[in-house]
Amino acid sequence: MIMSQQLAVGIDIGGTNTVFGIVDRRGNILSDGKMSTKSHDNVEDFLTELHGHLSILIDQAGGTENIRGIGVGAPNGNFYTGNIEYAPNLTWRGIVPLANLLEQRFGLPTVLTNDANAAAIGEMTYGAARGMKDFIMITLGTGVGSGIVANGQLIYGHDGFAGELGHCIVQPGGRLHPGTGMRGSLESYASATGVCNTAKEFLTTRPDAESTLRQYALEDITSKMIYEAAMKNDPLAKEVYEYTGKILGEALANFVMFSSPEAIILFGGLTKAGDLLMKPVRVHMENNVLPIFQNKVKLLFSELKESDAAILGASALAWEMKD
Amino acid sequence: MIMSQQLAVGIDIGGTNTVFGIVDRRGNILSDGKMSTKSHDNVEDFLTELHGHLSILIDQAGGTENIRGIGVGAPNGNFYTGNIEYAPNLTWRGIVPLANLLEQRFGLPTVLTNDANAAAIGEMTYGAARGMKDFIMITLGTGVGSGIVANGQLIYGHDGFAGELGHCIVQPGGRLHPGTGMRGSLESYASATGVCNTAKEFLTTRPDAESTLRQYALEDITSKMIYEAAMKNDPLAKEVYEYTGKILGEALANFVMFSSPEAIILFGGLTKAGDLLMKPVRVHMENNVLPIFQNKVKLLFSELKESDAAILGASALAWEMKD
Structure with missing residues (x-):
């Protein structure tokens, strides 16, 4: 059963839009999508829409048993807590326990960090820093x-x-x-x-x-x-x-x-x-x-295409997770 | 036999003097000494004098079988190579493979880094950064x-x-x-x-x-x-x-x-x-x-006494060595 979970979910949350996708270990994006971040004042509404979109992609990829985990890049994302903390560019105020909320919705281990850290991991996994x-x-x-x-x-x-x-x-x-x-x-x-x-x-x-x-x-x-x-x-x-x-x-x-x-x-x-x-x-x-x-x-x-980099960086976090 | 080697040698090489000592895991200096660095234009002469002094201390401590290894703090000391490289304040020119030379003299694993790095490890092992x-x-x-x-x-x-x-x-x-x-x-x-x-x-x-x-x-x-x-x-x-x-x-x-x-x-x-x-x-x-x-x-x-810090920092490197 070694390496059976060959796919990861990457989610990049920006002030305006959120992009998400399913990525394999080589950095191929198998499927992806995009939705508005800022039209959801409430993080639960945001998660409901995101869950709707992503569930379809996960099912198409053979279900959660093929998914290693979810990586999230988000402004002011804290790796240790899994929280987004006081992000000035998001409509959600204060501390948002996003990694926990995603784990509850998807039943998949979730890691979160800020977008630049995710970009660094993406570059190390798939890009110029291999x-x-x-x-x-x-x-x-x-x-x-x-x-x-x-x-x-x-x-x-x-x-x-x-x-x-x-x-x-x-x-x-x-x-x-x-x-x-x-x-x-x-x-x-x-x-x-x-x-x-x-x-x-x-x-x-x-x-x-x-x-x-x-x-x-x-x-x-x-x-x-x-x-x-x-x-x-x-x-x-x-x-x-x-x-x-x-x-x-x-x-x-x-x-x-x-x-x-x-x-x-x-x-x-x-x-x-x-x-x-x-x-x-x-x-x-x-x-x-x-x-x-x-x-x-x-x-x-x-070395990552600008349009792919956010999803790839976020997804790469999932490969770093300890078993 | 776990933890049988309860002692470490610390050597701090300064532009003027070199200090050395034998230290236990709690940071007690069991014995120590001091010699001139700059009176030895030739590193082999320096090592001969150092070996003479330290051998006595090591014998008093029960011999090399009680010693985990040697840690050295030195200006421009490179951890990866074990070399002192182009140190402007030392009379030895160019690249000096000091860790190797010490291993040959003492038959003990030796780790070398610069003095400030050694100080940091010392503080983490025995001092304010525990x-x-x-x-x-x-x-x-x-x-x-x-x-x-x-x-x-x-x-x-x-x-x-x-x-x-x-x-x-x-x-x-x-x-x-x-x-x-x-x-x-x-x-x-x-x-x-x-x-x-x-x-x-x-x-x-x-x-x-x-x-x-x-x-x-x-x-x-x-x-x-x-x-x-x-x-x-x-x-x-x-x-x-x-x-x-x-x-x-x-x-x-x-x-x-x-x-x-x-x-x-x-x-x-x-x-x-x-x-x-x-x-x-x-x-x-x-x-x-x-x-x-x-x-x-x-x-x-x-939190380390200034007179002890150099030896303690260097000795602490030995505890970081992999088996």
Whole structure:
């Protein structure tokens, strides 16, 4: 009966939508689906709809006896408790014992963690970090998330909340992060919002600098516009990436000196900028580590398709469960 | 025959002296000794003297059959290879396969790591971190060292060099560290040298500020003088600790968001300043972490006697060895 349960369920809960799917050990998504998160003010209603969708997929896959377990990625998800705790982007308030609620509904063992940790496990199981025991996953999207693996294990810390690298202060006294009230955190610079704010700052403080971005009202500027301008060689837009890459590279240097990873794996919208971002990141990372770390750490992009990554990461948690 | 080997050898190699001893499982040092490191340009000569001293202690303890193994703390010690690699403060150049050389001399399994990692294991085995699975050890002496424990294991990273938190950049573009050529690293501020440099900076840039430290020539000022002046309420000396504590506290905040430790344990000369340093450290650490981390992390002093800590830390490595 070894390895009889060859399938896992992955559920990724986002502020707007929830995606879910059934995945095999090689990372093939056999079936998947999507539903609204935010239309359910009550978590029980949410679970009822989710159970309806997923039960069909599980039946099609031969029933729960083929399923090893359920992995869930969720904002502010705590691995130790299985709870979602005070997630600012969800309509459910306070502490939601989601793993327990799912176990009751499905009768399957359930593991939950935050989305960036799930992404790290996904990358280790199916992606760019296969075979690695020490790496750091950084997600560069609307915010900056992270998952840290050392000695082959995810670092959860004593309370389940380790790996909040987006909130590290990288510019003491720097830009205000409205969500946290902190100044100079990595997320204030190296997120989609951060890139927009850098562009707005540059456009405001350098009224004489030419830029095709001046055709837009400041408040309308998106990271996509900046990316497109940079691809067309707009000097100010390119400088935005140079600046972002410098701050991110310096932050990665500090992370390297913490856990000396074999690789840092980047995922998310900002990585679409490719070399525009990665070149300065690499230069400033290498310039800010001790010689013993120089030219050792691989800087990689995620190998998972963006549309699949959330389900794969969540599902991968199920393979980590102890028997 | 379970637990028949109740003793371990601890060896701590410093740039000037090497200390060694025989330790039981409770952290009692049964016998110990000391010899010069730097008088031996050749590592084989060093080992011959060390072997002479230690053999006597081992015989007194009933012979090698009572010894579980040898643990060594050494600057730039690499746990994976057992080598000392390019240690700037040792006269031995290049790569020294010290663990292998000791195994050959003593016929005992030998484990080696850097001194701060050994201190962390020592604290976990005998000191303030007993029973903890997630903590960070910071040594504040001439330099700033660190050892990080997560999931009950020391983090060595993929190459054995993890935990160089003293070299994290905490003030981008800040004070030059002459040893590394880097600017703004934690060690430039939160070490004995850093404290002296801060005092010199304050005395120079504020010619009108009164201070009893002005009785000394700038180049003669030591961290001890600053400590004594602060204890006598010298405002400039107190401000030096305030400034040092702010920078250290901000750095600790970032470390907390990395690995979410149960405690941070401080060790070394700077901790003698007690609340002068710890009060600002605590304030600035708490002010720079996300609310989910606030008022959770214990800030502790080492519980090991400073004179014993090096031997105890090194010896504790031997208990971690796999059978």
